[in-house]
Amino acid sequence: MVAAAPTPDPLEVAAEATRGLRGLSTELTARLPRLLEAMRSIGTGLELRTVLDRIAETAAELAGARCAVIGVNDAAGQGPAGVVSYGATEADRERCGALFAGLPSGAHPAEFLLDHPLPHSFIGVPIRVGEETFGHLCLAEKRDGGEFTVSDLHMVKVLATEAGIAIGNARFHEATRQRERWIEGSVAVTHSLLSGDAENALAVVAEKARQLARSAAGLVLLPEPSGGLRIVAADAEDPSALLGTVVPARSPAVPRLLAGKPVFLDDPAARPRLITGVLGRFGPSMLLPLSGGDRVLGVLATPRAPGARPFTAAERTLAGQFAAQAAVALVLAEAQRDRERLAVLEERERIARDLHDLVIQRLFATGMMLESAQRRSDAPEVREQIERAVEELGAAIQEVRTAIFTLRQGPAQPPAGLRARVLREVGAAAVPLGFQPSLSFVGEVDARVGELAGANLIAALREALSNVVRHARAGRVEVVVDATARLTRGRAGVRLTVADDGVGVPADGRRSGLANLVRRAESLDGSSELGPGLGEGGRGTAVVWEVPL
Template sequence: MDELLNELQEHVERVRGGRDRMQTLLDAVVAIGSDLELEDLLRRIVQSAVDLVDAEYGALGVLGEEETIRQFITVGMDEATIARIGHYPRGHGILGLLIREPHPLRLDDLGAHGESVGFPAGHPPMRTFLGAPVQVREKVFGNLYLTDKRGGVPFDADDEAVLRSLAAAAGVAIDNARLYEDSRQRERRLAASEDITRALLSGAPPEEILHSLADTVREMTGCDLVTLARPVGDDKGLVVEATAGVEADRLLGLALPPTTLAAKVYGTGEPVISDALSEDPRAMGGSGSQVALGPAFFVPVGDRKGVRGVLQVANLPGRPPFTEGAVDMVLTFADQAALALEIAEHRRDAEHLALLGDRDRIARDLHDQVIQRLFAGALTLQAALGRIRDQPTAAERIQRVVDDLDDTIRIIRTTIFGLQHRDRQEGDGGLRARLLALTDEAAQNLGFPPALRMTGLLDTDVPAGHAEHLVAVLREALSNIARHAGATRVEVGAEASEGALRLTVADDGRGIDPAVVRRSGLANLRSRAEELGGAFRVTRRDPAGTLLEWTAPLPSASGTAG
């Protein structure tokens, strides 16, 4: 009787345990089904799986392109352990087996399996294993991985059944979260389109629309940084013309060499995704070399026939990668942005043509009417001089008037020539394009491309004489660095703001003695600054290198002809 009672009690305990476990599973299904934020949902799924099967460690590997793990969400490890391990798994070993064969897998000893490749340095030891795929509409979204059942016992068939049930419910919850996110993205995209349309109708210039685009994309994606690079000059070099987010001011005006991912996207018209931009071997130079960036993607603004720029959307290291929905949303918005930019540029070109027409009309009227009348008036006064030679005082006054009229005629002719000459200059390559070409040329002698940052209205506010001096100074500075500094990094900054033109060239080379500033080529750079009423100085950088600073005041814009 005692044995029967014990067996009955054990049976009751199993039934009660199964009922409690089923209730826990139902509670977990309800909990994950009520969460519509995808990132929070994924972490809740892993936590629920760990609790249900009483595992010490759990993870969810989200699959990306080419059957690799794009995102890895863990439970049971602290931040210090994760930092020691380093990068999350790529999808090799047992994890890769579950990716290739998406079926539940239960192992009593991970290390004894033929597919096992061991653990990286700093990884905690693990023995028992239970895995199951998470499918969303018959497509594998990712895999749940559980290790080390508490108590030192292996996972059993009941654990596998519970995990399979949770994985099925997780697939439905993930699908709902994606649909919810898609609807939110559509709303954000419509709101962004309204903002762009409003900016166009208000007649905003292209520069303002560019910054509005960057702000809108950052708000749409919730990312840390957005940059928009545009082509400059005939060689199709790219310069960051709009930024939003962290370190935005530092990247504004940065020139992007041809080795960057942005340049690749501009050339191909195809988007590019990176899991860790600053560590990506495909990205040489660019914003990832100036600011530590993690997950990022690049999309063209426009199509292959007419790419007008490249949008970069990036997060800081440690933040999750972007979803496919976020990339598609920005791609769609970029097409609308390209149309908005095209309309704004057409309007600017029309205004520019109208301005040129006004200048031509003003020059013609000055020549045909004003000069002719002044000339006729001067001839009349000269004829009158012969009749009043006997009145020296009156004759002297009339002669002064004639001389003033001659001077006025010369000034007007100079103004006409200036209007026509300015029209010709505006059709040539601007200062920004010349600086970009010069740094590209210097890369051959330096062995690496200098980092170039340009801010302000360099093409419009800088007179031709100032531009020539600036280009000459930069060429001499880069040549000196290539010959003498032994530098591995050069940063160039050109800025036109607050009534001054500034150039800075910094390197990490051997440095120079400040006492040699007045010698050789450096003396020439100083004389160029003093000729324009500016200043020049060279200082040592800490811990190594040289900083060159060249400034010159800009003439007041009030004296220019409109």
């Protein structure tokens, strides 16, 4: 039978506790001046790293510890942001780094160290401000070989509070500076978009987003007819590798983005399930819809490199606000461009109307006057010159009509038909030629010429003009597209004529690309031939390319 333990005398227990508290109070009182002096020496207004260095040094000296280590959590609380140490060896720092990396959020180091090799003596306290844990302050190995006392623990807690205040202030100031940067970025984007830089608007958004998010790339994606998202603007080390690539519609993140909801990709294991294509090769990413009113204009993506830290909650919020501001700026810029385009269209319509109502009518009247004079003249030379002048007036009228059609197409409209595409090719040839070729149309080109014949005619025109630029050394070029031509066997067709007054075809009868013209025409049951040019005595070359309608 085991005897019961004697009951301790309550008075003796109370007396022993009183003696312990008296001793603790005496020890704390003796240390208080040194602690206050040390805290004053820590100072304010210094960089965070300097403050933490001083706190670690002060804690080690006052507690008589061989080393002190401060582990600081990152702003998101997802891992260590750094380790500050005093008197610690490289092995100590590595062990502490591993400790803080595995320490659960809010846990006490002593609790976590139960399964880890401990130094002879150890103190670990959390660094907190309110309920938020910023890190831990740890001391190891008392210099005198003894154990850390309760007085040491209280002193370390005071210094941990000081460290928490310093870290909290630094985080607050960094968050303030970060918010200011995002606001300044939004203002810069808005100013750029509304100051006339509309052509590069999306590139400006991508560039600013990459800078502000400190990401590996800034991307702007626009919806595709197929349901996917195409990268149309990129700011990265190699933007050409990204531009034009498409995030397919089968990516689970795409429907969410097109519905106006952001997507954040932090977990490497979950990333392939959410996004496929080029974005799947990056690390943590923010995908933010650019929503204007009730429609999604596009998506802003700021992916970081693989293995980089995830975006914090503050960064996500600021980036979302930036995307919303950028979307508003894009809508305003689009509206401004529409107003400017409308003003241009109205002016072009006025010019076209004046050309039609005034210039053409005057040219017609002049032609009629010349024809009347031709009939009354008895001099053959005069009649011939008048006839030539009437022909020139007819060509001028045709060119004015072409100019009217061009004016009414609109400055930013895509080519609406064959006529507009011919105009574009002829206009492009004016630069290398050094002058504007003459161009005329006969018949309803857009209505009569089909898509296949039109596409081949454009290719033939491009080839013929290229030959003139490279070989002819011409001072005059005329292009005629006749949709009322009659081909062999009485077939209706379209005829393209490109004539110049240059040096003509070389003696060997060949010129680069002429064989291609023949093959292209024959593939449509047509033909391509060479004729005399515009120069005196037929000098130069005329390419006559025709296919049935």
